[in-house]
Amino acid sequence: MKLLPKFALLSFGVSAIPLAIAGFNSARISERHLRRATEEHEKMSARQVAEYVASHLEGVHRTLLVETRVLDLTRTTNPEVLRKFPQLVYHQSDDFSAVAVLNSDGRPLAPPAYQEAPRPNTAFSNHEAVSPDDVARFEAAVPVTETLSNGSAVGAVLLAGRRGTPHVVMAVKYQPQGASGDGSPQVIAAMMSLRWVADYLANLPSTDGDILVLDRESRIVATARPMSGEPRAGKSLPGVPAGSLPEREFVAEYVSGDLRVLGAYAPAPPFGMGVVVERRLEAALAQVRSLRLSTIYWMSVSGLVAAIVGGLLARSLSGRVGTLEQGARNIAQGKLDAQIDPGSNDELGNVARAFNAMATSLDTARQEILRQTEEIKGWNETLEGRVEDKTRELRQAQDLLLRSRSLAALGSLGAGVAHEINNPLTGVLGLAQLLLADLPEAHPARPMVADIEEQALRIQTIVANLLRMSQRQGGEDFRALDLARVIDDALDLCGPTALAEAGIAIFKNVPTPGPPVRGSAVQLQAALIQLIQNARGAMEQGGRLSFETTLPEAKLLRLRVSDTGRGIPADVLPRIFDPFFTTKTRRNDTGIGLSVVHKIIEDHGGTIRVESEVGTGTSFFITFPIDTGASHLA
Numbered sequence: 193m194k195l196l197p198k199f200a201l202l203s204f205g206v207s208a209i210p211l212a213i214a215g216f217n218s219a220r221i222s223e224r225h226l227r228r229a230t231e232e233h234e235k236m237s238a239r240q241v242a243e244y245v246a247s248h249l250e251g252v253h254r255t256l257l258v259e260t261r262v263l264d265l266t267r268t269t270n271p272e273v274l275r276k277f278p279q280l281v282y283h284q285s286d287d288f289s290a291v292a293v294l295n296s297d298g299r300p301l302a303p304p305a306y307q308e309a310p311r312p313n314t315a316f317s318n319h320e321a322v323s324p325d326d327v328a329r330f331e332a333a334v335p336v337t338e339t340l341s342n343g344s345a346v347g348a349v350l351l352a353g354r355r356g357t358p359h360v361v362m363a364v365k366y367q368p369q370g371a372s373g374d375g376s377p378q379v380i381a382a383m384m385s386l387r388w389v390a391d392y393l394a395n396l397p398s399t400d401g402d403i404l405v406l407d408r409e410s411r412i413v414a415t416a417r418p419m420s421g422e423p424r425a426g427k428s429l430p431g432v433p434a435g436s437l438p439e440r441e442f443v444a445e446y447v448s449g450d451l452r453v454l455g456a457y458a459p460a461p462p463f464g465m466g467v468v469v470e471r472r473l474e475a476a477l478a479q480v481r482s483l484r485l486s487t488i489y490w491m492s493v494s495g496l497v498a499a500i501v502g503g504l505l506a507r508s509l510s511g512r513v514g515t516l517e518q519g520a521r522n523i524a525q526g527k528l529d530a531q532i533d534p535g536s537n538d539e540l541g542n543v544a545r546a547f548n549a550m551a552t553s554l555d556t557a558r559q560e561i562l563r564q565t566e567e568i569k570g571w572n573e574t575l576e577g578r579v580e581d582k583t584r585e586l587r588q589a590q591d592l593l594l595r596s597r598s599l600a601a602l603g604s605l606g607a608g609v610a611h612e613i614n615n616p617l618t619g620v621l622g623l624a625q626l627l628l629a630d631l632p633e634a635h636p637a638r639p640m641v642a643d644i645e646e647q648a649l650r651i652q653t654i655v656a657n658l659l660r661m662s663q664r665q666g667g668e669d670f671r672a673l674d675l676a677r678v679i680d681d682a683l684d685l686c687g688p689t690a691l692a693e694a695g696i697a698i699f700k701n702v703p704t705p706g707p708p709v710r711g712s713a714v715q716l717q718a719a720l721i722q723l724i725q726n727a728r729g730a731m732e733q734g735g736r737l738s739f740e741t742t743l744p745e746a747k748l749l750r751l752r753v754s755d756t757g758r759g760i761p762a763d764v765l766p767r768i769f770d771p772f773f774t775t776k777t778r779r780n781d782t783g784i785g786l787s788v789v790h791k792i793i794e795d796h797g798g799t800i801r802v803e804s805e806v807g808t809g810t811s812f813f814i815t816f817p818i819d820t821g822a823s824h825l826a
Contacts, residue, residue, distance in 0.1 A: 214520030215491040223480050229561050231443040234456035242458035242467040249463045256364040280303035286318035289325050290383040298336040313395045320385045326352035328385040339363040346463045349407040358386040358413040389414040401471035408464035437466045490550040497543040621648040676704035683721035695734020702741045707749050707818045711796040719792040722785045730757025755813040760804035
């Protein structure tokens with residue numbers, strides 16, 4: 193054989209063989225990374241759905257725990273309280289279809305809370321209606337023994353309601369300590385509808401697969417596609433016995449029905465549920481298969497061009513093959529943006545350009561994977577932000593409920609003790625005043641008697657405030673009020689001259705006449721006077737006191753009372769409405785003023801909140817319903 197054919201064959205071997213090895217290695221590495229990214233995407237999707245399910249169930253679980261503490265159920269066994277308590281808990285979440293209170297033997301202590309038919313245009317319109325038979329099956333399915341042992345438990349999944357919606361049974365233990373109770377532990381149980389899971393899954397993209405939610409027995413209780421009838425039993429997952437769920441996440445290929453799928457599983461602890469995301473294997477690995485075919489195609493083209501160029505240009509082949517070899521190394525090292533100079537328009541130049549096209553294709557595939565990864569991260573961050581927002585709203589609502597109930601409890605206490613205190617207090621005050629009338633000005637005992645009179649009057653004021661907090665207004669003296677007139681009257685009672693002498697400038701942005709507010713002018717004046725006096729005390733060197741009204745929503749009127757005083761420290765701000773809490777050092781400060789303001793606003797169906805910054809000032813935001821006597825929080 194002549195040298196030229198040998199050199200041509202040698203040139204072909206030197207160029208084509210390294211190119212093939214580099215191409216296959218690059219393709220194998222790219223396929224492996226692309227498949228890993230695809231599997232990780234499926235696992236992350238399953239994890240996000242599982243976290244959503246677990247987060248929602250955890251929120252309901254916290255609601256049951258909070259209600260046992262908020263209603264102080266562990267300190268009473270009053271049958272009337274037990275009868276009303278399931279209704280109160282039932283009202284806390286639209287997901288509750290039934291709520292029951294059971295003793296340690298599983299027997300009901302009070303009638304369960306549920307509705308047999310929907311109630312349109314009421315607070316219960318979003319609750320799912322269930323039948324008495326559904327409620328009976330729910331009470332029988334409550335895991336009483338597991339709940340008493342662990343403090344809380346999640347029972348089996350039941351079908352209830354007209355549409356046969358899957359429901360999960362959740363139970364929490366509590367320990368009554370009332371005087372008439374025997375101290376035995378009891379159970380609060382709720383039958384929670386899983387329709388929100390089906391609605392959530394239905395809104396997720398699943399055109400080439402399905403998303404399944406499984407219970408602890410591996411039954412399908414919700415899917416991304418319409419589902420009816422009993423939960424499907426026996427969902428088989430690789431590596432676990434039938435009728436049970438895996439304990440850890442996994443991604444695997446297996447047969448589901450008649451299709452081979454790529455499935456990802458994620459548990460939803462501690463509620464005994466799991467999520468499976470399945471995609472047809474052909475669709476899930478389409479990019480991997482496309483990359484493989486593309487690699488084979490371009491390698492075939494490169495080999496053919498190398499053979500032709502090796503035969504025609506054997507003498508110049510060695511140098512240019514080195515260039516191709518270096519490009520292959522760059523691709524193997526992940527430098528997909530590396531380009532080879534074609535050098536000329538001959539066949540070797542075409543090989544170089546084909547090589548560059550392959551590198552560009554690989555780089556495009558990598559960029560697409562990175563883009564999808566960033567999208568997944570963005571979805572996760574958005575989901576976390578929405579969960580934090582909902583948690584913050586729930587915490588604010590719970591704080592408002594606790595504060596209102598604390599003030600109500602304090603008012604009940606004040607009503608009970610006011611009569612017992614006023615009778616002896618009247619005697620002490622009367623005797624002190626008689627002694628002051630009889631004692632001469634120079635008598636040594638006169639200052640002590642005057643101090644007795646002063647302290648008795650202070651006690652009288654405290655008792656009067658307690659009585660005010662216990663007297664919830666029924667609306668008998670309520671009428672439509674112009675809030676601008678109420679503000680003017682309150683300022684007049686506080687003494688405009690005294691405020692001006694203290695260096696306090698008054699600014700009002702309150703239109704008159706404004707939207708009417710239904711209430712008692714005397715009570716609202718008392719609340720505003722308290723806020724004005726507090727602002728005056730905070731602006732010892734003078735400042736600005738402003739009043740401004742806005743319409744934040746339909747049928748709502750918001751009054752903002754702001755000062756430029758010293759402000760309230762952040763650690764004190766959450767407690768300013770607590771009864772008897774004060775940071776003032778004067779003896780006549782009882783710490784009950786803002787509690788009375790909160791009670792008055794609440795009796796008028798409104799809300800009050802505060803914002804403050806040390807050194808800048810404080811703003812109180814009071815929101816009233818316009819021209820109605822009902823609270824906008826009702």
